[in-house]
Amino acid sequence: MSVSSSGKIEKIIRFLKEKYGTLEWWRGTTDEVMIGAILTQQTRWENVERSLENLRQQGLCSIAAIHNAECHNIEKAIMCSGFYRIKARRLKSLSAHVTGEYGSIERMAQQPADRLRENLLGVHGIGEETADSILCYGFSHQTFVIDAYTERICRCAGITAKRPALKKLFEKVLPLDTAVYQQAHAHIVEYAKEYCVKKRCNECTIPTLNG
DNA sequence: GACCAGGTCCTTG
DNA sequence: CAAGGACATGGT
Numbered sequence: 070m071s072v073s074s075s076g077k078i079e080k081i082i083r084f085l086k087e088k089y090g091t092l093e094w095w096r097g098t099t100d101e102v103m104i105g106a107i108l109t110q111q112t113r114w115e116n117v118e119r120s121l122e123n124l125r126q127q128g129l130c131s132i133a134a135i136h137n138a139e140c141h142n143i144e145k146a147i148m149c150s151g152f153y154r155i156k157a158r159r160l161k162s163l164s165a166h167v168t169g170e171y172g173s174i175e176r177m178a179q180q181p182a183d184r185l186r187e188n189l190l191g192v193h194g195i196g197e198e199t200a201d202s203i204l205c206y207g208f209s210h211q212t213f214v215i216d217a218y219t220e221r222i223c224r225c226a227g228i229t230a231k232r233p234a235l236k237k238l239f240e241k242v243l244p245l246d247t248a249v250y251q252q253a254h255a256h257i258v259e260y261a262k263e264y265c266v267k268k269r270c271n272e273c274t275i276p277t278l279n280g
Numbered sequence: 281g282a283c284c285a286g287g288t289c290c291t292t293g
Numbered sequence: 294c295a296a297g298g299a300c301a302t303g304g305t
Contacts (some may be wrong), residue, residue, distance in 0.1 A: 110287040116303060117286090151285085151302040159288090196288050215285050258286055266284080 072278075074228045078242045080277045081226060083258035094255040095206040099174050102207035103167075106199045107159045108150045115228045120147040132174060136164035159194030166192045182210040196225040197232065203255070209247045213239040218261035225265070247270040 072080075095102055101121060108117040123129040123146040128137050143157040150156070170178035170188055177185065182204055189200040197215070204212040215236045223235060230238055241250055264274050 106286090111285060111300085112287090112302080113285050113304075149302060152287090152300050153289085153302080155300055196287065198287065202286080218286070254286090255281085262286085270286090 074238055075237045075242050077226050077228055077278060078223070078238055081222065081275055082242070082253050082256070084277050085260055086252065089092060092252060092255045092259060096249065098131075099178065103132060103163060103203050104130065104135070104160060106202040106207070107156055107163060107194065108147060110156070110199065111152070114151045116150040120150040123147070123149075132164045132167050132245070136168050137159050141248055155194070158162050160191075162193050163195065178208055182208070182212060185210075186212065195220060197236075201236075205247070205250055211243075211245050211247055211250050213243065213250055215239070216254075216258065218265065219254070219257050221265050222246050222261055222273075222275075226275065228271070228280050 070182075078141060093103070097105065104124065105117055105121060108120050121130060124143075127142065127146050128134055129143060129146055133228055135143060139162060141158050143160060144153050147153050147160075166188070167174060167177055171180065185208065186200055189195050189203060190197070195203075201212045201214040204210040205214055213236055215232055219235065219239075220232070223230070228235070239253070243253060
């Protein structure tokens, strides 16, 4: 009898939690999480941190400051995390959205998660992963983040579900606890960076799934 | 030098 | 709908 997708996901989550414990991941203000979520698109986090530091030094590391800044100045500050022209525009779109739709981050934080998600997906340059990252890490909602790594690990584990269904599966399995959601995604990324890239993800290396 | 990074959008078939 | 390309810098 084969293990169900839910069962496999439970095992993956348990194994990774055992392996990594609690990871320090994305501790920052809501503003910084939102900005970082855009900057980290297809980009290493270490480069994003440098950009965030540049933005801080320029006084540009907030949604309000981005809203008032010249695009050119944003571009210079975020250059080292790549795609800097398009990302500067995306940051502008996001800041315009927050300001126009809610007035402030504080107001935004009072809205229900599903409404925030729908509105974020309407912003040019924000897709599912970026929206969910903002919700989960910036606003502490129980929204699971599916990224390319999650898909890789799940595929190797023989879970055939794709993006939307995969997200539902994780959200069905995980307890309704924001810290658990944040950690589970962090664990997957750490594991994938360590094992699924260098080893080309030819086989599932999560031991509990091989027996 | 080749290849990849915590995506998203746009164009084609 | 799936596949392919553009966006760009920085690390291995």
